[in-house]
Structure formats: structure tokens, C-alpha cells
Amino acid sequence: MSQISIPHVAYFPLEIQLPKIDPPVLSDALRIPPELYVDAEHHGAVYCPDCGVMCSRMPRLLAKRKDDVDAFFFHMPGYDDVPCPHRKSAAGGG
Numbered sequence: 001m002s003q004i005s006i007p008h009v010a011y012f013p014l015e016i017q018l019p020k021i022d023p024p025v026l027s028d029a030l031r032i033p034p035e036l037y038v039d040a041e042h043h044g045a046v047y048c049p050d051c052g053v054m055c056s057r058m059p060r061l062l063a064k065r066k067d068d069v070d071a072f073f074f075h076m077p078g079y080d081d082v083p084c085p086h087r088k089s090a091a092g093g094g
Contacts, residue, residue: 004086006073008033009046009055017044020079021052034071035063048075051084 010029012021026049032042039060046055054076059065075086 004088006048006055006075006086008049009037009073010049011042011045012047013045017054019054019076020082021047023050023052026052034073037071037073046073048073048084048086050086051075051079051082053079053082053084 008031010026011032012026012029026047029047029049031049032046034057037046037057039057043056043060044054046057047053048055055073056076057071057073059071062071064070075084080087
């Protein structure tokens with residue numbers, strides 16, 4: 001499945017970060033948009049609030065990528081089988 005940019009993530013720091021957390025656990029977690037992400041503080045502790053998969057930000061340290069695209073959040077790889085509104089089916093055809 002291809003990804004759609006995630007508008008904000010749930011900040012949920014744990015002593016040992018898990019690759020996926022049940023979304024109801026994240027319901028009261030602080031929400032962070034890409035422009036308020038601080039790599040040193042948030043990296044490894046942000047999750048998609050809709051599916052619970054760990055996320056990261058691209059680029060991690062700058063406001064824009066080299067191609068001038070604004071920073072955005074994405075799901076970490078390996079969880080394409082987890083349903084999420086921020087993913088769309090790649091079987092669209094065309």
C-alpha cells in the first residue's frame with residue numbers, strides 16, 4: 001500500500017519503544033504536527049494515532065527535503081498489512 005502523509009502523530013515515550021501500540025492507548029497522547037517535531041526529543045516515540053504503527057519524520061532535522069517538499073510523517077516500514085486511513089490501496093490500476 002502506498003502512504004498518505006500523516007498530519008500529526010501521537011507522542012508516546014516508553015522505556016522500551018514498541019514498533020506498534022494499540023490505538024486506544026494513544027487516545028490521550030500529545031499530538032505533534034511536523035513543524036513542532038524535535039528530533040532529539042521525539043524520534044522513536046511517535047506513532048500514528050489511527051493505527052498505532054511507529055512513525056518517523058522526513059526529513060528528520062530540516063523543515064524541507066532537498067526537493068523543497070515540506071517535512072511530513074510516515075509509517076515505519078513493515079506494517080503494510082495494518083489497516084490505516086493514511087494508506088491507500090496500490091491496486092488502483094490505470
